[in-house]
Amino acid sequence: MDRLNAGGLVMVGCGFMGQALLEGWLANGLRPEAVTVQDPTPSDWLRTQTGLRVNAPVPATPAAILIATKPQVLDQVLPPLSPLGNGETLVMSIAAGAPVSLFERHFGAETPVIRAMPNLPASIGFGATGIYGNTAAEPHLPIAETLFRAVGTCVAVPDEDMLHLVTGLSGSGPAYVFAMVEAMAQAASDLGLPEELAVALAHQTVAGAGAMVAQPESQAEALRHAVTSKGGTTAAGLAALVPELNLLMGETIQAASKRSVELSQ
Ligand SMILES: NC(=O)C1=CN([C@@H]2O[C@H](COP(=O)(O)OP(=O)(O)OC[C@H]3O[C@@H](n4cnc5c(N)ncnc54)[C@H](O)[C@@H]3O)[C@@H](O)[C@H]2O)C=CC1
Numbered sequence: 194m195d196r197l198n199a200g201g202l203v204m205v206g207c208g209f210m211g212q213a214l215l216e217g218w219l220a221n222g223l224r225p226e227a228v229t230v231q232d233p234t235p236s237d238w239l240r241t242q243t244g245l246r247v248n249a250p251v252p253a254t255p256a257a258i259l260i261a262t263k264p265q266v267l268d269q270v271l272p273p274l275s276p277l278g279n280g281e282t283l284v285m286s287i288a289a290g291a292p293v294s295l296f297e298r299h300f301g302a303e304t305p306v307i308r309a310m311p312n313l314p315a316s317i318g319f320g321a322t323g324i325y326g327n328t329a330a331e332p333h334l335p336i337a338e339t340l341f342r343a344v345g346t347c348v349a350v351p352d353e354d355m356l357h358l359v360t361g362l363s364g365s366g367p368a369y370v371f372a373m374v375e376a377m378a379q380a381a382s383d384l385g386l387p388e389e390l391a392v393a394l395a396h397q398t399v400a401g402a403g404a405m406v407a408q409p410e411s412q413a414e415a416l417r418h419a420v421t422s423k424g425g426t427t428a429a430g431l432a433a434l435v436p437e438l439n440l441l442m443g444e445t446i447q448a449a450s451k452r453s454v455e456l457s458q
């Protein structure tokens with residue numbers, strides 16, 4: 194964080210994902226005074242933070258800028274920021290689909306650009322982020338890795354197009370799991386369990402399973418076997434679930450990745 198603390202970080206957009214990242218970085222040594230946040234509708238969280246420079250003038254050559262607005266507003270957001278494309282400032286973006294070439298067009302071809310796809314569990318230090326940078330960004334990769342590893346894991350993908358799949362898998366993935374929690378609770382409630390109990394048990398089941406998956410060296414397949422008795426209840430449940438789930442998960446990740454491709458055009 195030393196480089197950012199010295200040179201400053203500009204965050205453009207600070208909603209759900211921006212806040213998740215910023216909270217984690219502040220907890221990991223980023224000084225609030227080093228952060229300038231630009232957001233026309235600052236959240237309550239943002240307005241009540243001390244030290245952060247909210248909607249203050251943007252420094253001329255910050256160490257880095259993070260674009261965390263929706264991709265649909267980039268056409269409005271980027272033009273006023275183009276003076277920051279001086280080759281010294283690292284430009285990072287988490288906007289789904291938005292390609293590195295878009296930022297090179299606005300900030301200049303020599304500008305170091307890193308496109309990242311984090312996910313919401315970064316807010317509790319359990320994020321999963323994929324990153325890809327242009328050639329100019331190579332010396333800056335350690336900064337991006339430090340930032341995203343401060344809030345979870347971070348992998349560099351060898352090909353920018355792979356970020357569409359990263360988006361479909363881990364970027365959007367937490368929502369699939371939340372939808373599964375809802376579906377599990379709803380199904381048990383429909384079958385006769387009191388709703389409150391169904392919700393509590395579904396939440397704790399997915400939290401417990403997630404915590405087991407998070408253990409070092411864990412393997413989902415081995416964990417699944419540990420729950421599944423031969424001829425037992427889990428085997429019966431999985432026989433109903435897995436064929437459809439495999440099919441649906443293929444369609445799900447494909448649909449989300451396809452949307453990321455559409456957003457890139
Ligand atoms: N929410 C998630 O789980 C993830 C989101 N992302 C990406 O993060 C970006 C932000 O998503 P969310 O945080 O979910 O959206 P959000 O709507 O919660 O946050 C966007 C923020 O941008 C601000 N904003 C709007 N116009 C602006 C402007 N002209 N200048 C500066 N700020 C402006 C809004 O006031 C808002 O606070 C998106 O591009 C999304 O693709 C990436 C990974 C996961």
Ligand SMILES: O=C(O)[C@@H]1CCC=N1
Pocket residue numbers: 289360364365
């Ligand atoms: O739904 C979206 O477009 C963003 C990108 C990944 C998660 N949320």
